[in-house]
Amino acid sequence: MVAVGDGTIQVIDARAQAWVDTLTSGPDSELFTHDAVGKGPHVANENDNTITVINLEKRARIGDSQAGVEPEGVTIGAGGKTLNQYVGNDQHGAFYRHGFAPDGRHVLVDARPRFAEFEHDSSEVWVSSEIGGTVSVIDPMKHAVIGKVTFEILRPHKTIQVGELPWDITIAP
DSSP states (O other): OOOSSEEEEEEEETTTTTTEEEOOOOOOOEEEETTTTTSOEEEETTTTTEEEEEETTTEEEEEEEOOOSSSEEEEEEEEEEOOOOOEEETTTTEEEEEEEEEEEEEEOOSSSEEEEOOOTSSSSSSEEETTEEEEEEETTTEEEEEEEEEEEOOOOOOOOOOOSSSOOOOOOO
């Protein structure tokens, strides 16, 4: 699947390498992730400040929930008997515990958090902050930053270009 940014998610058949369906998400769909059982994507919609959940079997939106100002990225990990969903917030430099955890707690990270990835055992969430030039490590049980990796800006006297600071993040097995 590919988020297009026009309020849709394009479904691609990997074997046929062809587009096979279009799912409606929300305005300005940004990033998405699958839920723990792989039934459907959770999509961050930047323009209307929501997360859309889509049921893949029915090819329909299940619903939307508020997600703070300009949600950018979303990740989900299992934490004990509950799921933790974190949503990146462009304007406030925060990653919000959201959706499955209605308390709405947030963890402040550096400017413009983009991507997050849970450790495979869900013990930590690693969050890249594009403008902040850092990757923050969050303890999802304590809702606190427990570590940080800082990237050196190689050309501090010039305008920062896309790709010079942390963007995407993946945790290898």
